[in-house]
Each structure stands twice: as C-alpha cells, then as structure tokens.
Amino acid sequence: MKLSDKAQESMNKVIEKFQSGDLSPISKVARIRLDPSAPAHKWSLSNKILAFIQAEELDCRGFGQWKDIGRNIKKGCKAAYIVRPLTIKVTNEETEEKENRICIGFSTIPVFAASDTEGEGAVQNYQPVEFPPLLDVAQKFNIAVEFVPIVSDRLGDSKTDGSKIRIGTKDPSVFFHELTHAIQAKVEGPLQGGQQTDQETVAEFTAAVLMDFYGFRDHSGNAWEYISHYASDPLTAITKAMGTVEKVLQVLLE
Ligand SMILES: [Zn+2]
Structure with missing residues (x-):
C-alpha cells in the first residue's frame, strides 16, 4: 500500500509495536466502551489502533468535531493521524454498470485526543470493560470444547461449522x-x-491479543512468525484480517 509520509510514519509505529511483540494497544482498544456519539465509535479497528498507539487515548476527533461540542485544541498539541482509503467506482465490463469500489490509495486525517482539548463541552470518562470467561462464550454459541490428546501433527483443531473445538495442549494460545x-x-x-x-x-x-489481555503475554512474536509462515506480507495480512478480528472481539465482549 502507498501512503503519505505522515501516514507511513504512523503506520510504522504500529508495525514496530507488533514486531516488538507489544499487542497491548489492541486489547486495550477492545476493552474501551466508547460513547456511541464519539466519531471513533464508527472507525475501523485499524484506525482505532492507529489513533490509540499515537495518542494513547481512543476518543480522538478532528479540529471541527471538537469545535462542534465546544472544545478547542490546546496550544502546541500534536495531531495523531488516521487513514482514509481513497476509492473510485469501477465499471463492470459485462453489465457496464458502475458498481465495485476499488481502493487507489490513502489520505490522512489529523485528529486530537480528548485530553489535548479544553473548553466548556463535557467529555466522557472511559472505563475499560472486562472480558467474560471464554468457556462461557463457547457455551453460549454452542461450541463444544474437548480437551483431548489429538493427532500428532497439530495441537488443536476446529470443525468448519464451529460446532466443536478440540484442544490437545495446556497452552492457552x-x-x-x-x-x-x-x-x-x-x-x-x-x-x-x-x-x-x-x-x-x-x-x-x-x-495473540487474548494472550496479552489475560496476562499470558509473550505470544505476539510467535504470532508474527506463524502469520509470516502463511503470508508473504504479514502486515497486509493483518490489516485485511482486522475486520474479522474486530467482530470476534465484539462477540467476546457482549
Ligand atoms: Zn488454525
């Protein structure tokens, strides 16, 4: 992907975190229940993580969005950058109808953290939520969990319809x-x-995110290696995976 210098700089911070094995920003972001009226509520997980790694806060908004609720950016505060894909509509050659949108690049949007603003408008205080015990989640979704010794080429497996998982190791990951x-x-x-x-x-x-969340840590290096084994460009693979990662984390949080 081609990014502007500022966006690339932001992205590099994220890559460095992941490569160094620090996935804590993701588990932190997943635990923050944002005010539904906060613009970040509608952002992609990648953008939430981008903003959080740079600003260490999730409720980040643009200059005008803060102005709208009666707050101004404090002097000398630096922006964090999130990215917006630039898309164009392409014509389907068979039907000649314009339908698919394709991404032709990215632009950056500067945003500022709540604590970098001042004014009369109130901002919410964010308390992190707790994940429920995960065996309960499995039960709720009718996923049978068996802890059994299984065939030697794997440590665990899952039925393709999600009805059953088998675990042959004590390793929580x-x-x-x-x-x-x-x-x-x-x-x-x-x-x-x-x-x-x-x-x-x-x-x-x-x-890897759940390992970090439950305090087992030290799994993200493994994750990076494991993902590199399947994908030639692990970062692109992770970026593509984010939408689904977010859905799964939402399930675990509800
Ligand atoms: Zn697998």
Missing part, C-alpha cells in the same frame, strides 16, 4: 486460536477446510 476459528464460523458462516491464510491470520492474531 491454542484454545484462543481454535475458539476464534469457531466464533468466526458462527458469525460469518462455515470456514473453508484446511489451512487458509486469511483464517489462520485472524485466529492467530486474535489469540
């Missing part, structure tokens, strides 16, 4: 990985059989 597969199947429909790059990226990336 394997449970998180298989649970993610099953929840994705329940939310988006049956998975493809075998090891698919996109599905594996979603499962492993979400597992």
Whole structure:
C-alpha cells in the first residue's frame, strides 16, 4: 500500500509495536466502551489502533468535531493521524454498470485526543470493560470444547461449522486460536477446510491479543512468525484480517 509520509510514519509505529511483540494497544482498544456519539465509535479497528498507539487515548476527533461540542485544541498539541482509503467506482465490463469500489490509495486525517482539548463541552470518562470467561462464550454459541490428546501433527483443531473445538495442549494460545476459528464460523458462516491464510491470520492474531489481555503475554512474536509462515506480507495480512478480528472481539465482549 502507498501512503503519505505522515501516514507511513504512523503506520510504522504500529508495525514496530507488533514486531516488538507489544499487542497491548489492541486489547486495550477492545476493552474501551466508547460513547456511541464519539466519531471513533464508527472507525475501523485499524484506525482505532492507529489513533490509540499515537495518542494513547481512543476518543480522538478532528479540529471541527471538537469545535462542534465546544472544545478547542490546546496550544502546541500534536495531531495523531488516521487513514482514509481513497476509492473510485469501477465499471463492470459485462453489465457496464458502475458498481465495485476499488481502493487507489490513502489520505490522512489529523485528529486530537480528548485530553489535548479544553473548553466548556463535557467529555466522557472511559472505563475499560472486562472480558467474560471464554468457556462461557463457547457455551453460549454452542461450541463444544474437548480437551483431548489429538493427532500428532497439530495441537488443536476446529470443525468448519464451529460446532466443536478440540484442544490437545495446556497452552492457552491454542484454545484462543481454535475458539476464534469457531466464533468466526458462527458469525460469518462455515470456514473453508484446511489451512487458509486469511483464517489462520485472524485466529492467530486474535489469540495473540487474548494472550496479552489475560496476562499470558509473550505470544505476539510467535504470532508474527506463524502469520509470516502463511503470508508473504504479514502486515497486509493483518490489516485485511482486522475486520474479522474486530467482530470476534465484539462477540467476546457482549
Ligand atoms: Zn488454525
């Protein structure tokens, strides 16, 4: 992907965090219940993480958006940057109808954190929410969980319709990985059989976030390596996976 210098700089911070094994921004972002009227509520998970890594706060808004609620940016405060895809409509050659939108690049949008603003308008105080115990989530979605010794080429597996996962190790990252597969199947429909790059990226990336969230840590290096094994460009794979990662995390939070 081609980004402006400022956007590239922001993206680099995110990549550095992931490569160094720090996935905590994602689990933190996932735990913040934003005021539904906050603009960031509608952002993609990638943009939420971008803003959070730069500003260390999630309720970031543009200059005009703060002005609208009666707040101004304090002098000397630096903007964080989120990215917006630039898309054009392309014509379907067979039907000659304009339909698909394709992404031709990215533009950057400067936003400012709530604590960098002042004024009469009130801002909400954000309390992080807790994840529920994950075995309960599995139960609620009718996902059977079996802890059994299984065939030697794997540590766990999941049925493509998400009805059952089998775990053959005490390593919680394997449970998180298989649970993610099953929840994705329940939310988006049956998975493809075998090891698919996109599905594996979603499962492993979400597992790394959950490992961080539950304080096991030290799994993201593994995740990066695991994802690199499937995808030639791990960052693009992760960016593509974000939409599904967000859906799975939402399920775990409800
Ligand atoms: Zn898998």
